[in-house]
Amino acid sequence: LAKKKLPDANELVIALATDGGVSRGTLKGMLSHIDHPGHRRVGGVLVAARPAETELEFQVAGRRFRAVYDPWLGDLFTAGVSTGIANISTYSVFPGLAVAMMKGRLLWLRDLILNHLMPLLPEGSSARQLRDGRTYVVAIASNGRTQERVALIGPEAYRFTALCLREITRAVLGGKWSPGFQTPALYGRELLEGMEGVKWD
Template sequence: MVLLYGASGFMGELIAREAARQGLPVTLAGRSESSLAALGAEFGLPHRVFALDNPDAARQALGGHQVLINASGPFHLTAAPLLRHALNAGVHYLDLAGEVEDFRAAQALDLEAVARGVMLMPGVGFGVFPTDSVAVYLHRLLPDAARLTLAFETQGGVSQGTAQTVLYGLARGGVARRGGALIPVPAAWKRRRTDFGSGAKVALFNPWRADLVSAYASTGIPDIDTYSVIPQPLATLMRLDAWWPGLVRSRAVQGLLQRQVAAQGRGPDAAELAAGRTVVYGEAQNREGQRVAARLFGPEAYLFSAQSAVLAARLVLDGQHRPGYRTPAEVFGPDALLGLPGVRRELL
């Protein structure tokens, strides 16, 4: 059985819908009895109610389950308590986080997870699963790669949870991977033109991407750059952060941005979900100048996340898990996503 926490949120509901469609045994969980009961009645799924600060209730709710999916963002608020609940209950942990800080928190629990026989795998959504798959695929083609570049483009709307996470990252600064170490860098400190299959587009350096942790864990490549095609006005905010970090990170500006996020809808509507698409570009290079590159195409990012999260849970239930902090492609391999609808990969 799988326990899905945050099931009544935008991303959680998408996962619940996909799980019900596939017949995956899922229990819906979260803090709102009324929302969960309504969702459970719609999908024919049981539900459990518990708050993150109630370990006894969490342990009781997790009883009889083998996998916990955390779909409740922002993950810098929810991952720590749910990681602890999963470890205490001996349940494998999955989430949809995509930020450096969230992955380092899971990494810090690696030894305890190994001792308890529990796998901790953040990033089973679009946040990392596709990019990690491209990274491992390229590394297998070029095992002595010394530099890895990952970039992505998404077409579709943005949920409140994603917007809140971006603002949180802007307030804290970011990192790059150099010589195997994480070094502090500002947002958008570099840019590159990348062909995502329909002509070159400008992508900005994204210093919060968890690939800076996950791809290094998966491949050991010492220098990693991460880029994203960023819509306006977020790109402007990222450039401002590079030039004038005190302004973007000030309490007044952060408060204004948070109010704007709170006023937007929960996430993309059905039409946007159906029309959206994603493309991941990856490039690896060794010290002799040999280079390999690939693109991975998929559906809209939130739909992709729902499908990949359900796939990850199913694979874990089928026995594909290893104790400790793990990345998706490390455990499931670089080809696992290719069986999902609309997902394909091309070697350039």
């Protein structure tokens, strides 16, 4: 959607924040590689990037967030496929302790959680977190001279994922599909229109 607003964009920044719980599986996966390098898309190529190597302040619906570089988001790949933009960076909001671990600090705490405390943590989001949680997303496309921004508030992240899968399945079963590998961008804004909990900023 940001690329449609700025067809000659050569840079894309994607940032997200979430309110809600985290599943034990998600936490275990994140902590196990929290200080490991990931990627950034530069000149159409995925190059090595460190977690939390840069910061970004962004705003969605009047709410301000401070995010750090998240080198593991799948959007680095899918957004490249969807838009053809050569330079893509992805940011997420993490708790302060997680940011310290991303920078290689407090790894003893990471090990303590993984090796001893994980079974004591909630298995997943509570019913209240699933109901009341929110996802905040912004995409900023630029061409070196101007910027175009698209932002939205969505439901809690796990619920948002399930709702998107539901709508994609409906579209496929309704005959709206294209052969070969696709990203959800195939369905454009239509995918999210009318979805409960989605508000455009």
